[in-house]
Amino acid sequence: MLDRLSTRDAPSVNTPGGLRKESAWRRKDRRWGYLFVGPQLIGMVVFVLLPFVGSLVLAFASWDGLSELTWVGFDNFVSQLQDPLLLRSIVNTLLIALITVPIGLGFSVIIAVALEKLKTRTLYLVLFFAPVVTSTVAVAMIWQQMLRADGVLSTAIATIFGVAPPDWLGDPSLALIAVCIVSIWASMGLNVIIFLAGLQNISASVIEAAKLDGAGAFTLFWRIRMPLLSPIIFFSSVIAFISSLQTFDVVFVLTANAGPDNATRTIVYHIYDLGFGRFQFGPSSAAAVILLVLTLVVTAVQFGAQKKFVHYEDGAA
Incomplete structure (x- = not known):
């Protein structure tokens, strides 16, 4: 028994030539590791790496899906950066991010703090988390019925305030707000769970020490x-x-054709419209690369700004 354990624990053995030979058990363990990791790697290559490489190739070509592919260099990027629809899409996308993220996270923190004080919170967690596990298409369709001119929300506003019911989905100034409302409602539950877990992880001794020092709520x-x-x-x-x-x-289901006057046209919808609506896969791929660069820039700005407001317990930022 001891010999078997020592053989399993030994990663390698010395050979007369001075080389270290891997044990049979370690080789078998490595093969099992490759077997379990293999499906994930295959899926990543097929559904992530190959489409990414294909998108990069198409970004420098002209192709409608049927005719022969021709190289055009940076013409797709130049035409997209000069396209008013792409610029409108970028503005709308940034507006959605700047509205939904602060408001959504703010409400999530407040709700998490309120739930922390409850002894029984299971029902509330289920209610808040239900939209997260619900299909986004179903969520958007329900909200579409509520936000119609004769829907529940518009009728309630008209009845309470005595004004004409707002046309959330037909008014260009309200369509983007409607998308933001649905996005905040659909994603809030996950953030509530995460923040509640973070609050419960705070040491009780720190809270008690602050209370003893006279800290108010x-x-x-x-x-x-x-x-x-x-x-x-x-x-x-x-x-x-x-x-x-x-x-x-949310945009695709909630508002038809990116809303009135492209009021809810986002970058991803722009990519979809070019590729699968107009069969311009070259400009569509170029817009996808532009979205990738924009995402990297926004993420880099966030990581650069974290030193000003993120406080780690060990003092490292």
Whole structure:
């Protein structure tokens, strides 16, 4: 028994020539590792790496899916950067991110703090998390019925305030706000769960020490809980910004043809419209590369700004 254990634990053996030969058990263990990791690697290559390489190739070519592919160099990028629809898409996408991320995270923190004080919170967690596991298409269709001119929300506003019901989906000034409302509602539950876990991970001794020093509820929240929660808020903000830059399904279902006067046209919808609406796969791929660069820039700015507001317990930023 001891010999078997020693053989399993030994990573290699010495040979007369001085080379270290891997044990038979370690080789078998390595093969099993490749077997379990293999499906994930194959899926990543087929569904991530190959489409990414193909998109880069098409970004420098002209192809409609049927005719012969021809190289055009940087013409696709030049035409896209001069396209008013792409510029409108970028502005709309950044507006959605700048509206949904701060408001969504802010409400999530407040709700998490309120739920932390409850002894029984299972029902509330289920209710808040339900939109996260619900199909985005189903969520958008439900909200579409609510936001119609004769829908529940518009009728309630007209009845309470005595004004004409707003046309959330037909008014260019309200369509983007409607998309933001649905996006915040659909993603809030996940952030609530994450922030609640972060709040429960804060040491009780730190809270008790602050209370003994005379810290009130506001000071306790702003000076103690928020700094200790800042790494989690930073993580959630990065994920939320990236998700907001990829907004598509809500726009596609909620507003027809990117809303009135392209009021809700996002970059991903622009990519879809060029590729599968007009069969201009070259400009579509160029717009996808532009989205990639924009995402990298936004993420880099967030990581550069974290030193000003993210506080780690070990003092490292």
